[in-house]
Amino acid sequence: xxxxxxxxxxxxxxxxxxxxxxxxxxxxxxxxxxxxxxxxxxxxxxxxxxxxxxxxxxxxxxxxxxxxxxxxxxxxxxxxxxxxxxxxxxxxxxxxxxxxxxxxxxxxxxxxxxxxxxxxxxxxxxxxxxxxxxxxxxxxxxxxxxxxxxxxxxxxxxxxxxxxxxxxxxxxxxxxxxxxxxxxxxxxxxxxxxxxxxxxxxxxxxxxxxxxxxxxxxxxxxxxxxxxxxxxxxxxxxxxxxxxxxxxxxxxxxxxxxxxxxxxxxxxxxxxx
Amino acid sequence: xxxxxxxxxxxxxxxxxxxxxxxxxxxxxxxxxxxxxxxxxxxxxxxxxxxxxxxxxxxxx
Numbered sequence: 001x002x003x004x005x006x007x008x009x010x011x012x013x014x015x016x017x018x019x020x021x022x023x024x025x026x027x028x029x030x031x032x033x034x035x036x037x038x039x040x041x042x043x044x045x046x047x048x049x050x051x052x053x054x055x056x057x058x059x060x061x062x063x064x065x066x067x068x069x070x071x072x073x074x075x076x077x078x079x080x081x082x083x084x085x086x087x088x089x090x091x092x093x094x095x096x097x098x099x100x101x102x103x104x105x106x107x108x109x110x111x112x113x114x115x116x117x118x119x120x121x122x123x124x125x126x127x128x129x130x131x132x133x134x135x136x137x138x139x140x141x142x143x144x145x146x147x148x149x150x151x152x153x154x155x156x157x158x159x160x161x162x163x164x165x166x167x168x169x170x171x172x173x174x175x176x177x178x179x180x181x182x183x184x185x186x187x188x189x190x191x192x193x194x195x196x197x198x199x200x201x202x203x204x205x206x207x208x209x210x211x212x213x214x215x216x217x218x219x220x221x222x223x224x225x226x227x228x229x230x231x232x233x234x235x236x237x238x239x240x241x242x243x244x245x246x247x248x249x250x251x252x253x254x255x256x257x258x259x260x261x262x263x264x265x266x267x268x269x270x271x272x273x
Numbered sequence: 274x275x276x277x278x279x280x281x282x283x284x285x286x287x288x289x290x291x292x293x294x295x296x297x298x299x300x301x302x303x304x305x306x307x308x309x310x311x312x313x314x315x316x317x318x319x320x321x322x323x324x325x326x327x328x329x330x331x332x333x334x
Contacts, residue, residue, distance in 0.1 A: 099316040137308075139303060181319075197329055
């Protein structure tokens with residue numbers, strides 16, 4: 001019994017020591033961030049989305065000015081490659097999908113960083129090496145305009161989209177690399193390639209950007225989006241948009257992560273908060 | 274534009290010190306939906322795949 005008691009005391013001592021270290025590390029970061037005062041963020045999230053994400057941060061650290069620059073995934077990737085090659089990377093934090101994140105990681109553009117609060121993140125939300133923190137996921141599904149596609153006639157599966165009646169009525173985001181590659185993995189490579197070739201013969205309407213695609217679908221410019229963000233669809237539905245999504249498998253999802261870069265070899269303090 | 278976290282959940286997120294576990298904030302409309310994750314290791318072949326994608330959807334049009 002006495003031995004057990006000693007063990008408990010030792011563990012409590014370790015716990016309080018660890019907690020004190022964490023608090024100290026956080027205070028140290030805040031002090032350094034107060035000197036730097038600016039946080040530059042690049043991301044693919046809409047400005048309104050970012051405002052929601054960053055609201056608690058801005059309230060907690062009002063002395064840090066947050067600059068957010070938004071672009072589509074491909075444009076953002078190109079910009080970061082360009083800045084990296086010119087040794088003039090501007091962002092402290094990048095919000096982008098896990099797929100592109102890995103490309104940056106392999107090209108040594110980002111640096112790992114585990115915040116003092118890393119222990120607060122549940123498993124699956126944080127990389128053990130500190131290369132990313134996940135804070136939202138984007139589920140994609142077939143989505144259609146209910147004015148153009150009456151209930152009961154909507155496609156029930158991805159194979160249904162190959163029906164000649166949908167020719168020229170399906171929209172595909174122009175650079176839908178990640179989701180289509182994921183879909184191809186689900187189907188198997190040869191079946192996937194065959195499916196996409198048949199889909200291409202349906203004359204899909206290529207559109208730059210998912211937001212623009214959703215607006216055009218709502219306006220009735222085309223009947224169907226093959227891969228559309230379900231959260232966006234639900235939001236537009238709440239506002240009265242005549243659109244609906246299909247519960248067809250697979251419903252793809254991708255993580256969006258936040259990642260950090262090294263700034264003159266040192267993780268930027270506001271980005272570390 | 275209000276997104277998922279802008280609903281009641283947003284107030285909770287702002288109020289909490291720890292980030293939420295996924296199931297807690299999974300919206301009702303996704304209940305029962307099987308999500309197929311995008312595998313980040315797919316990006317290891319992204320240049321090759323992106324070319325294939327462009328060949329199929331851009332060039333063939």
